[in-house]
Every structure is written in C-alpha cells, then in structure tokens.
Amino acid sequence: GNSVTQMEGPVTLSEEAFLTINCTYTATGYPSLFWYVQYPGEGLQLLLKATKADDKGSNKGFEATYRKETTSFHLEKGSVQVSDSAVYFCALTGNSGGSNYKLTFGKGTLLTVNP
Amino acid sequence: DAGVIQSPRHEVTEMGQEVTLRCKPISGHNSLFWYRQTMMRGLELLIYFNNNVPIDDSGMPEDRFSAKMPNASFSTLKIQPSEPRDSAVYFCASRDGTDYGYTFGSGTRLTVV
Numbered sequence: 301g302n303s304v305t306q307m308e309g310p311v312t313l314s315e316e317a318f319l320t321i322n323c324t325y326t327a328t329g330y331p332s333l334f335w336y337v338q339y340p341g342e343g344l345q346l347l348l349k350a351t352k353a354d355d356k357g358s359n360k361g362f363e364a365t366y367r368k369e370t371t372s373f374h375l376e377k378g379s380v381q382v383s384d385s386a387v388y389f390c391a392l393t394g395n396s397g398g399s400n401y402k403l404t405f406g407k408g409t410l411l412t413v414n415p
Numbered sequence: 416d417a418g419v420i421q422s423p424r425h426e427v428t429e430m431g432q433e434v435t436l437r438c439k440p441i442s443g444h445n446s447l448f449w450y451r452q453t454m455m456r457g458l459e460l461l462i463y464f465n466n467n468v469p470i471d472d473s474g475m476p477e478d479r480f481s482a483k484m485p486n487a488s489f490s491t492l493k494i495q496p497s498e499p500r501d502s503a504v505y506f507c508a509s510r511d512g513t514d515y516g517y518t519f520g521s522g523t524r525l526t527v528v
Contacts (some may be wrong), residue, residue, distance in 0.1 A: 336519075343419075343506055343519035389458070402471070403448070403508075403517055405458040 302327040306390045306406035313413050319377040321409045323364075323390035326371065331365050331392040333357075333373040338387045338408070347375075347388070380413045387411070419520035421507050427526045433495040436523045438510030439488055449482055449492050450506040450515065458506075464490065497527045 306323040313319060323329065332351045336344040348357030353368035362377045373390060390406040420439040428434050440447050448463040462472040464484045472482070479498070484490040493503055504524050508517040 343521045344508075344517075345519070346517070402460060402463070404460075407457045 301393060301400070302331065302394055303402045304390050304392055304404055304406035306388075306409055308407055308409060310320075310410040310412060313380055313411070315382055315413055315415050316379045317411070317413075319375070319380045319384075319411070321375040321388055321411070323375065323391075323406060324371050325373065325390075325392050327394060329394065330368075331394055333364070334391045334393075334403075335362070335364055335375050336389040336391060338389065340386070344389065371396055375381045380411070382413045382415055385411055385413045419507055419509050419518050421505075421520035421523050423523060424521065425524045425526075427508070427528065428497055431496040432500055432527075433493065434497045434501075434525060434527075436492040436505050436507075436525070437518060438490045438492070440507070441511075441518055442488065444479055444509035444511045445487070446510040447484060447490050447501070448508045448510070448514070449490070450508065450519075452504045452506060452522070453502075461492070461515030492526075497525075499527045502526050 303326045334349045335347040337347045338344045347362055348359040350357040350366035353366055356365045364373050366373055385409045387410050389408045391403050393403050397405045421510045422437045446465050449461040451459045451461055459474055461474045462482045463470055468486045480494055482492045502525055504522045506522045508521050510517045
C-alpha cells in the first residue's frame with residue numbers, strides 16, 4: 301500500500317535560518333503529493349501541493365518539488381520566521397482505483413523557530 | 416464559506432459513556448473523512464464517505480465505533496462504550512470532486528477518564 305516517511309524531528313531553528321524537512325513516499329502509479337501544516341490547537345491546513353512529476357508547489361515562501369526518480373517531496377524555506385512554528389505533515393493521495401480518495405500522512409515534524 | 420464545522424471542540428466523558436462527534440462538511444463537497452490523531456499513531460483514517468455512502472471503514476478500530484452520514488450536510492462518529500484509549504483528537508475533512516486537496520475541521524479533543 302501507499303506510505304509516507306518524513307523526518308520526525310523535532311526541528312529547532314533560529315529565525316531566518318534555512319529549513320528542509322525530508323519526505324519520501326511509496327506508491328503505485330502517480331500519486332498527488334501535499335504538505336499540510338498544523339498550528340497549535342488547530343486543524344490541518346493545506347500548505348502546498350504537486351500533482352505530477354517535476355511540479356513545484358509553493359506557498360508563503362515554502363517550496364517542494366515532486367521528484368519521481370527519488371520518490372521525494374522535500375519541504376524547503378529559505379528564511380523561517382517564529383510564526384512558522386508548527387507541525388508539518390507530508391501526505392499523498394493515490395492515483396489508481398479505489399485508493400484515489402485516501403490521503404495517507406507521514407508522522408509529522410514539529411518545527412520550533414526561536415527569535 | 417464557514418469551512419468544515421465540528422462539534423464539540425472539547426469533550427470529557429467517563430469510561431463506558433456514549434460519545435457522539437458531529438461534522439458539517441463544506442457545501443458541495445461530496446466526500447467526507449474521519450481521522451483520529453494521537454501522539455503514538457499519528458493521523459489515522461477511520462472511515463470515508465462518498466456521496467453519503469460509506470466506502471472504506473477498514474480503519475474503524477472496533478465495533479464500539481460507528482459512523483453515519485444521513486445527508487450531504489451532516490455526519491456523526493459515535494463511540495459506545497468509550498474507553499480511555501479512545502482519547503485523541505478526531506478530525507473531520509471534506510473534499511470536492513475536482514480537487515485532490517481536503518479541507519479539515521478544527522477537530523474534537525476527546526478525553527475519556
């Protein structure tokens with residue numbers, strides 16, 4: 301079945317540091333890939349997505365590129381802010397048959413940004 | 416658009432009691448999902464509905480859990496009887512047919528004592 305593996309963290313950075321959170325996946329066919337963010341006490345919000353190989357998703361300074369050859373979708377940001385402190389989840393939906401609806405998540409990575 | 420609305424936000428109940436969680440999806444979305452989040456297991460899909468019909472309930476932990484979607488604008492997740500190990504945050508999400516992304520509600524934090 302489909303699965304997502306992401307670095308578990310926690311990750312602690314200083315403001316303006318560079319961020320990378322690694323994510324790799326296992327899936328049949330051509331899944332769609334997502335990053336979700338969860339701020340304390342809130343639900344998950346879609347941060348960015350990519351639906352085919354070599355697509356780059358971007359939002360709020362975050363970027364991730366769909367790399368089919370390495371089955372990866374690493375999240376990056378050039379300069380983090382204190383307000384980016386949250387839990388980040390990598391996820392995918394299948395693109396074949398009955399698994400199309402199912403959103404499979406990684407374990408999540410807690411990011412703390414210190415001033 | 417008010418988004419996906421879940422109620423209650425917090426629920427504290429005693430072991431053995433019945434608990435009902437409620438969800439109102441975004442109007443026009445035809446798929447609805449219930450997830451459970453715990454520190455140990457992360458986010459787990461419990462069940463999803465498409466056009467009000469349960470499609471996959473393989474994630475429902477046991478017979479104590481049941482979910483219904485009587486119409487396109489309302490779903491419930493019921494636990495009877497509840498146990499302390501059911502303590503978690505339960506999220507509802509809905510999805511339209513044209514976008515692979517989901518919209519999540521703010522969740523219900525359930526504590527069973």
